Amino acid sequence: MIAAIKILTAVVTAFLMSMSFSEEQTGQDIMNAVERMLRSSNDSSFAQIKLSSCRFGVTAGRITCAEKPRVKILETVTMNLGVDNKDTKSISITREPASERGVGMLNYTYYQTDRENQTWLYLSALGRVKRIATGASDDYGEPASIFGSEFTTEDVNYGNIEDYQINILSQTIQDGRNAWQLEAIPVTKKAKRSRYARTVYFVDKERYVSLRSEMYDKYGKQLKRSISSRVEMMNGHWVARSVTMFNLVSNRLSNMAMVDLHAGLSVNEDFLTQRSLIDSAYRETVLNQLRSQTK
16 A cells, blocks of 8 residues: 555656646756656665676667676665765675675765765775776776676766756657657866766656667767666656666677665665675675565
8 A cells, every 4th residue: 555655646746747847948957857756766775786788789670789698686775865865875786696796886976066976896806995987087087887887987977967058959759758859068077077078868758767868979979878668667766677878889788677676765874885895794784684674
């Protein structure tokens, strides 16, 4: 009954959001709504993710893996903090394959432009934590890959919406859904820090989920493309359960599939620290507590 009420509330909220927006709304309004939907689905959440990567080719007009995909199973804990809960802390731990079990990534993303995002990687085989590049400042070059995939820290943490000039290009149909086609151009300091000179988004007009995005460099060359599918209501929020990132330079793709997601759990901020990367006994104790909350 409680779950049904949460789903009904979310549907009504999404409907009211769509009704409250007029045709004159700005691109900034739309992307803020997308960001709110995404952030609310990740608040105090525990998720299991399947991450698959391969080199791709085109066969009979269809994109397919040209090799056996590398598959990882991850558990991720995310918490929103700061003013208006716009800062995010998350930790992801590899469960499979066994040879990479315990490899982890800790990420702090700050909404304010003048605060540098922070990412640490823990390699269990070496037993040490290493600060890695985020692409968030002039001191850090290319953004870091997420567990060796085609997703980078910049792809999953785009930061403050105010750092972009967002234009509505058109109203279109994407995957059979009414959608806005938006263009986001980084401005202020973000223009120097971003790998992308512009990103084009196709946003579902009803569910406020990005169905497709295209990333371009300063010469107008498309570097990447992401496709979202299986958009479903999970824990009262619209979520794309499958996102595939195509790297058009390396001809590699990665698919991030949401196997399970539970939001609104009791998450202690102390867990989202480097201790959880290093101390496996402490980490497993807390993860077991979170798993028990999902039953």
